[in-house]
Amino acid sequence: MTSSPIIAPSILASDFSRLADEVHAIEGAADWLHVDVMDNHFVPNLTIGLPVVQSLRKATSIPFDVHLMIAHPERWAPGYAEAGAYNVTFHAEACDDPVGLAKTLRAAGAKAGLAIDRDTPVEPYLELLPYLDTVLIMTIKAGFGGQSFLPEMLDKVRDVRRRVSVGHLDVRVEVDGGIAADTIEQAAEAGADAFVAGTAVYGAADPAQAVRKLRALAAERMGISM
Numbered sequence: 652m653t654s655s656p657i658i659a660p661s662i663l664a665s666d667f668s669r670l671a672d673e674v675h676a677i678e679g680a681a682d683w684l685h686v687d688v689m690d691n692h693f694v695p696n697l698t699i700g701l702p703v704v705q706s707l708r709k710a711t712s713i714p715f716d717v718h719l720m721i722a723h724p725e726r727w728a729p730g731y732a733e734a735g736a737y738n739v740t741f742h743a744e745a746c747d748d749p750v751g752l753a754k755t756l757r758a759a760g761a762k763a764g765l766a767i768d769r770d771t772p773v774e775p776y777l778e779l780l781p782y783l784d785t786v787l788i789m790t791i792k793a794g795f796g797g798q799s800f801l802p803e804m805l806d807k808v809r810d811v812r813r814r815v816s817v818g819h820l821d822v823r824v825e826v827d828g829g830i831a832a833d834t835i836e837q838a839a840e841a842g843a844d845a846f847v848a849g850t851a852v853y854g855a856a857d858p859a860q861a862v863r864k865l866r867a868l869a870a871e872r873m874g875i876s877m
């Protein structure tokens with residue numbers, strides 16, 4: 652199955668003092684809004700949490716792609732599903748029972764995603780794909796925006812894509828970190844079909860136009876006419 656590319660701008664790169672306006676700037680162009688939740692524990696950075704997501708949910712209809720870079724995701728992830736997140740992704744490195752948490756998220760009405768950080772191999776998690784809706788391959792070390800894309804992470808993307816294709820699974824293969832006009836095509840060619848972009852979108856003069864350009868580049872490489 653070939654799916655249209657998903658472009659998910661990361662609000663981490665937006666102006667937090669004007670969060671709702673920043674979201675409205677990409678509405679109608681972007682597919683998902685990527686929401687980076689960091690706890691100053693699992694990663695050294697600290698961003699936003701559930702109250703902000705609950706408030707923002709009322710300000711826009713764009714689907715939320717929540718990326719939990721937090722310890723003990725089993726304690727917090729269901730709250731994001733209940734707050735109306737479309738997709739809730741937690742880290743493999745932080746979770747003892749990924750299948751159990753994925754089932755909980757689905758029961759709460761969300762899609763379930765598993766994130767794999769830079770230094771984590773993907774092989775042990777390939778057998779979990781039937782329980783997942785998204786696999787997020789970090790193309791940087793999780794924790795900060797604005798880092799350089801790591802092309803060596805694309806072997807993980809290829810591995811996941813191969814397993815998804817062979818198993819005829821309905822799983823999005825998402826990449827996050829350093830995705831921009833000069834890197835998105837490599838990621839698409841490796842098999843990614845969902846792309847998080849922070850700096851490349853919110854650092855652009857016209858964020859909506861930047862989203863459209865990224866989607867066109869990805870679609871062309873995926874052989875999809877838009």
Ligand SMILES: O=C(CO)[C@H](O)[C@H](O)COP(=O)(O)O
Pocket residue numbers: 661663664685687718791792793794795796797798827828829830847848849850851
């Ligand atoms: O998860 C993240 C950081 O851990 C961000 O989503 C990611 O860094 C996106 O930002 P950029 O496109 O600027 O790299």
